[in-house]
Amino acid sequence: MHWRGVLEITSLNNIQDNLWRPGAPIDHLRARARVLAQIRRFFADRDVLEVETPVLSHCAVSDPFIDSLEVSFGFQPGIEDERLYLQTSPEYAMKRLLAAGSGDIYQMAKVFRNGESGRRHNPEFTMLEWYRLGLNDRQLMDEVAALVTAVVPALPVRYLSYAELFERELGLDPHRATRTQLQQCCRDHVDAPFDDDDRDTWLNLLMSHVLEPRLQGAVFIHSYPASMAALAQVREDEQGRQVAARFELFVDGVELANGYHELTDAAEQARRLDADQQQRAALGLPQRPLETRLVRALEAGMPDCAGVALGVDRLVMLTLGVDNLEQVISFMHAHA
Amino acid sequence: MANYSSNQFKNGMKVMIDGDPCSMVDVEFVKPGKGQAFTRVRLRNLLTGRIWERTFKSNESVEGADVMDLDMEYLYNDGEMWHFMDPNSFEQFAADANAVGDASKWLKEQDKSIITLWNNNPISVTPPNFVELEVVETDPGLKGDTAQGGSKPAILSTGATVRVPLFIEQGEMLRIDTRTGEYVSRAN
Numbered sequence: 001m002h003w004r005g006v007l008e009i010t011s012l013n014n015i016q017d018n019l020w021r022p023g024a025p026i027d028h029l030r031a032r033a034r035v036l037a038q039i040r041r042f043f044a045d046r047d048v049l050e051v052e053t054p055v056l057s058h059c060a061v062s063d064p065f066i067d068s069l070e071v072s073f074g075f076q077p078g079i080e081d082e083r084l085y086l087q088t089s090p091e092y093a094m095k096r097l098l099a100a101g102s103g104d105i106y107q108m109a110k111v112f113r114n115g116e117s118g119r120r121h122n123p124e125f126t127m128l129e130w131y132r133l134g135l136n137d138r139q140l141m142d143e144v145a146a147l148v149t150a151v152v153p154a155l156p157v158r159y160l161s162y163a164e165l166f167e168r169e170l171g172l173d174p175h176r177a178t179r180t181q182l183q184q185c186c187r188d189h190v191d192a193p194f195d196d197d198d199r200d201t202w203l204n205l206l207m208s209h210v211l212e213p214r215l216q217g218a219v220f221i222h223s224y225p226a227s228m229a230a231l232a233q234v235r236e237d238e239q240g241r242q243v244a245a246r247f248e249l250f251v252d253g254v255e256l257a258n259g260y261h262e263l264t265d266a267a268e269q270a271r272r273l274d275a276d277q278q279q280r281a282a283l284g285l286p287q288r289p290l291e292t293r294l295v296r297a298l299e300a301g302m303p304d305c306a307g308v309a310l311g312v313d314r315l316v317m318l319t320l321g322v323d324n325l326e327q328v329i330s331f332m333h334a335h336a
Numbered sequence: 337m338a339n340y341s342s343n344q345f346k347n348g349m350k351v352m353i354d355g356d357p358c359s360m361v362d363v364e365f366v367k368p369g370k371g372q373a374f375t376r377v378r379l380r381n382l383l384t385g386r387i388w389e390r391t392f393k394s395n396e397s398v399e400g401a402d403v404m405d406l407d408m409e410y411l412y413n414d415g416e417m418w419h420f421m422d423p424n425s426f427e428q429f430a431a432d433a434n435a436v437g438d439a440s441k442w443l444k445e446q447d448k449s450i451i452t453l454w455n456n457n458p459i460s461v462t463p464p465n466f467v468e469l470e471v472v473e474t475d476p477g478l479k480g481d482t483a484q485g486g487s488k489p490a491i492l493s494t495g496a497t498v499r500v501p502l503f504i505e506q507g508e509m510l511r512i513d514t515r516t517g518e519y520v521s522r523a524n
Binding site for chain 1 (some may be wrong): 343364365366367368369370371372373374376388389390391392393396
């Protein structure tokens with residue numbers, strides 16, 4: 001038994017000795033650096049200004065399903081700390097710049113999302129976010145396609161509305177189907193016996209579990225249900241349904257980007273922030289300071305524009321043909 | 337047992353699903369950028385062996401299952417039940433045919449197996465990866481045929497039938513891989 005004990009201790013030491021090492025091979029980090037350089041060149045060629053905005057903010061994201069990490073900022077012991085929030089996206093601050101006359105802007109920033117961890121999620125990740133004046137969501141989709149195919153050549157690109165996708169694959173109108181119909185459709189495809197009163201939960205479940213895996217190549221899904229507008233404008237589609245001027249890009253079933261023809265109406269913006277806060281209260285989620293300065297910025301006048309956020313780590317994954325963030329992030333959450 | 341919330345799920349966790357003890361084989365966090373998070377879990381039903389995927393929403397909770405894996409020594413079969421002993425506590429456990437399943441072909445007295453207990457009752461038996469068993473019946477060996485291919489059936493002391501090389505004789509001890517049910521070598 002003696003020799004065996006020695007062996008076990010040695011192998012345990014080997015494991016601990018290796019804990020300092022990065023998860024991603026250095027070659028992958030080189031590929032990552034090349035992607036970052038390509039992105040910066042892409043925007044330099046188009047005269048889009050690179051900006052930086054605060055990672056730490058006094059306000060938190062309103063979205064009920066995105067949780068901000070809280071940070072305590074203090075000068076000295078005994079004096080009450082200031083509560084700050086790590087940004088979950090640079091969207092609010094960048095829109096304040098747009099309203100102040102920045103023109104076209106982009107940013108690559110670390111963003112933070114509490115509780116998100118998995119093969120394709122890390123609580124901190126790199127987001128590319130950009131805004132183009134005078135473009136709508138459809139025109140911005142073309143620019144996203146240009147960027148992605150510059151980085152991942154020979155990628156086939158398709159465009160499909162949210163309704164077309166659901167009608168084609170599931171025979172359902174996602175805008176008009178009742179919650180019961182959506183729930184039944186989920187039960188036909190997925191073992192998910194829980195209850196939920198929110199139609200969007202069932203739409204999201206069908207999307208993430210049933211439809212996304214069927215999306216091969218690059219597919220833009222556009223014209224989301226109005227209930228999922230977030231900060232996008234709402235318009236009427238050809239069949240008179242209210243849809244959000246919002247798109248998402250999926251590549252081989254992985255969500256890569258989310259864009260809007262941006263809401264510029266200050267009153268509507270204030271209404272949506274309040275609605276989020278009420279939904280948070282109903283779900284028992286923390287009430288945090290809302291970004292009312294965004295409403296003030298919209299009142300001052302934000303130019304008509306389209307904006308999009310794209311997951312840079314996932315884009316690097318695509319260029320390398322790997323399916324785990326661990327392969328492209330130097331030190332994942334568990335080793336950070 | 338404790339309850340586990342879906343954000344605590346991890347591989348290997350044992351939980352009660354629809355009244356049966358199950359083991360989590362794979363846990364994946366699924367979240368649209370906007371919208372509610374889900375946890376998709378590959379589960380194995382420890383009673384039936386069925387493997388399937390179930391999705392939970394965030395903060396959904398499930399009851400833990402009182403499931404333990406213990407190394408035990410196989411004692412004997414009384415015609416109906418297989419009897420095992422925990423060598424640390426000397427406590428004995430009887431497993432029925434349902435729990436023993438295919439493992440019965442490889443159980444030799446005094447060999448160690450892993451017994452999975454649920455609420456202190458055996459629900460499955462995992463034999464060691466390799467066992468050494470005696471050939472009780474096979475056609476006579478062919479001398480000088482050690483290099484050539486070809487095989488024949490042999491019945492082992494536990495009643496299992498395996499394919500063995502032609503040179504193997506009745507009465508020899510053989511090493512068998514229980515995961516594949518294949519002959520590995522003569523035992524030394």
